[in-house]
Every structure is written in structure tokens, then in C-alpha cells.
Amino acid sequence: MMPRLMKRLFPLVLLAYAASSQAGLFDDTEARKMIADLKAQIEQLRQDNHAMRDRLNQLETRVDNLKVSNLVSQLDAQVDNLNKLNGQLEVLQYNIEQTQKRQKDLYIDLDSRLRALEPNSGADAGTGSGGEKPLVTVAKAEGDQAAYDAAFNLYKMGNYQGAVSGFREYLKAYPESKLAPNAQYWIGMSQSALRDYKGAIVSQQKLIAAWADASKVPDAMFNIAANQLELGEKKAARKTLDDLVAKYPVSTAADKAKRLLANSR
Structure with a gap:
């Protein structure tokens, strides 16, 4: 940025130097006018330079914000997926528990039927052998x-x-x-x-x-x-x-x- 500015200002500086060193070739009014024009152009160039820097900073900020926004969105999506997986895991665990209960029930039912076929199997499951009390x-x-x-x-x-x-x-x-x-x-x-x-x-x-x-x-x-x-x-x-x-x-x-x-x- 600065080398370009110097290239643009260099001819103007030479011209100002020539105007001030050879003031005899021009009257005071014309010399002052040229110097004022040069100063105005230099100030305008400075303002343009500041404006360009500001725009560059704004663009960099927007790019950074966009990157952060994308990261936040990705993180939110991962959290949502994790919550869904946790919910699905809970349901699977519940279903497994229910299946295990049913399997145990089937086993108990089968065991009870087998015991019913055995001789002297009339004692209640909640009692001891030989008709003892519960x-x-x-x-x-x-x-x-x-x-x-x-x-x-x-x-x-x-x-x-x-x-x-x-x-x-x-x-x-x-x-x-x-x-x-x-x-x-x-x-x-x-x-x-x-x-x-x-x-x-x-x-x-x-x-x-x-x-x-x-x-x-x-x-x-x-x-x-x-x-x-x-x-x-x-x-x-x-x-x-x-x-x-x-x-x-x-x-x-x-x-x-x-x-x-x-x-x-």
C-alpha cells in the first residue's frame, strides 16, 4: 500500500520542490496555489489510504465472524446429534430390560410346568419343602x-x-x-x-x-x-x-x- 502511495506522491513532491526553488519563474500567487493544490491532493491520498485500510479491516472481521459462526453451527449440530443418540440409547436400554424380563418370565413358566410334571411337586413356590410355612x-x-x-x-x-x-x-x-x-x-x-x-x-x-x-x-x-x-x-x-x-x-x-x-x- 505505501509503495504505491509514494509513487503517486513523488512527482508531486518534485513539482513542489521545483516550484519553491524556482519561485522567480512564478509569482507568489501562482506558487501558493500550486502548493495548496499539492497539499490537497496529498491529504486526499491519505484519506483514501485510511478508507482502504478501514474496508480491509471490516472484511477481515467479517471473514473471522463467518468462521466462528460456522464453528458454532457445527458444534450445535453435534450436540443435537449427541442428545438424540442418548435418547435412543435410553430407549434401547429400556427395551433390553423388558426383553430380559420376558425371557426370565418364560424361563420361570417353563420351570413351573416341568415341576408340575414331577411327583410330589404341589408345594407352593413361596414355601419351603414338605409343606413348610411361607x-x-x-x-x-x-x-x-x-x-x-x-x-x-x-x-x-x-x-x-x-x-x-x-x-x-x-x-x-x-x-x-x-x-x-x-x-x-x-x-x-x-x-x-x-x-x-x-x-x-x-x-x-x-x-x-x-x-x-x-x-x-x-x-x-x-x-x-x-x-x-x-x-x-x-x-x-x-x-x-x-x-x-x-x-x-x-x-x-x-x-x-x-x-x-x-x-x-
């Missing part, structure tokens, strides 16, 4: 926690019908126990595993009505929504999930509900 009844003698653990062990072993009976016995024996809400929750979960989706919903609703402040309430609501989905009641399930997120936004169940809702939109 595990929960035996555990009552040892106290609240032992009775709860006995019923919960039935659930962990996959004996969901036995777990339902055990937890119901527990609630009759210890209705005021601090574990009572949990017992009611596991009744609903056992019924869900047995594909008694309507019964599971009723059981979880009973938990919410009787123990509104219990820590298991958010999980019970999520289980209700899961059972509603199994029944094909998508609208009701969405409402249950929305209510769960609104009432218990910081719960683990709400996090699962949010991902399930986001993926279903």
Missing part, C-alpha cells in the same frame, strides 16, 4: 427387616408371584413400617414382571395415594408410565412422564422420563 411367615418371628428381606429375596430369585404374596403379608403384619412404601412398590414391580400391567398400575397408584412423600413415588410414577406403554396407552404414559418431570425434576426417575420423552417426540 418364608415371610417364618421371618416374622425375627422382626420387620427379616420379613421384608424374605419377600424381597423372592423377587430377586424371579419368583414374582411369591414376592407379591410375601409383600402383601408383610404389609398386613407391618402397615406402619418405614419399609411399607417400598413393599408396595415391589408389589407393583412384581406384577409388571408378571405382565399384569393393569394390576401394577393400581398397586403403584396405591403407593402414591398412601405415601405421597415416600422416596419411591417418582420410581412408581415411571413404572406406571412403563405399564401404560405396554398397554398401548401412549397419551396417558406421556402425561404420567410429564407429571413426573414437573413434580420431581431432580430425581433419577425424572432423568429417565426426560430422555424417554425427548426420543418419542
Whole structure:
């Protein structure tokens, strides 16, 4: 930029020098006029130079802003894709859990049928061999926690019908126990595993009505929504999930509900 300016100014400077050194050839008025014209041209060239620099700076700024804008757009797109993938992963995990439950149910059903074909197989799954009393009844003698653990062990072993009976016995024996809400929750979960989706919903609703402040309430609501989905009641399930997120936004169940809702939109 500067070499071009010097080339343009050089003849003018020579002319000004000649005019000032040979003032005798011109009168004062003409010399002053030439000098004033030269100064005006020099100032105009300076202004043009500043204007060109300003335009160059503006262009560089626009280019930089465009690059940043493109990077931000790409980042936003990647974040959106990541959120979608997380939602899809949550649904896949849920489907896998449901499939595993069904497989376990089929195994239990097959095992029960095989046992029915065996001689002397009439003992109930929730009892000991030889017609002993139910595990929960035996555990009552040892106290609240032992009775709860006995019923919960039935659930962990996959004996969901036995777990339902055990937890119901527990609630009759210890209705005021601090574990009572949990017992009611596991009744609903056992019924869900047995594909008694309507019964599971009723059981979880009973938990919410009787123990509104219990820590298991958010999980019970999520289980209700899961059972509603199994029944094909998508609208009701969405409402249950929305209510769960609104009432218990910081719960683990709400996090699962949010991902399930986001993926279903």
C-alpha cells in the first residue's frame, strides 16, 4: 500500500520542490496555489489510504465472524446429534430390560410346568419343602427387616408371584413400617414382571395415594408410565412422564422420563 502511495506522491513532491526553488519563474500567487493544490491532493491520498485500510479491516472481521459462526453451527449440530443418540440409547436400554424380563418370565413358566410334571411337586413356590410355612411367615418371628428381606429375596430369585404374596403379608403384619412404601412398590414391580400391567398400575397408584412423600413415588410414577406403554396407552404414559418431570425434576426417575420423552417426540 505505501509503495504505491509514494509513487503517486513523488512527482508531486518534485513539482513542489521545483516550484519553491524556482519561485522567480512564478509569482507568489501562482506558487501558493500550486502548493495548496499539492497539499490537497496529498491529504486526499491519505484519506483514501485510511478508507482502504478501514474496508480491509471490516472484511477481515467479517471473514473471522463467518468462521466462528460456522464453528458454532457445527458444534450445535453435534450436540443435537449427541442428545438424540442418548435418547435412543435410553430407549434401547429400556427395551433390553423388558426383553430380559420376558425371557426370565418364560424361563420361570417353563420351570413351573416341568415341576408340575414331577411327583410330589404341589408345594407352593413361596414355601419351603414338605409343606413348610411361607418364608415371610417364618421371618416374622425375627422382626420387620427379616420379613421384608424374605419377600424381597423372592423377587430377586424371579419368583414374582411369591414376592407379591410375601409383600402383601408383610404389609398386613407391618402397615406402619418405614419399609411399607417400598413393599408396595415391589408389589407393583412384581406384577409388571408378571405382565399384569393393569394390576401394577393400581398397586403403584396405591403407593402414591398412601405415601405421597415416600422416596419411591417418582420410581412408581415411571413404572406406571412403563405399564401404560405396554398397554398401548401412549397419551396417558406421556402425561404420567410429564407429571413426573414437573413434580420431581431432580430425581433419577425424572432423568429417565426426560430422555424417554425427548426420543418419542
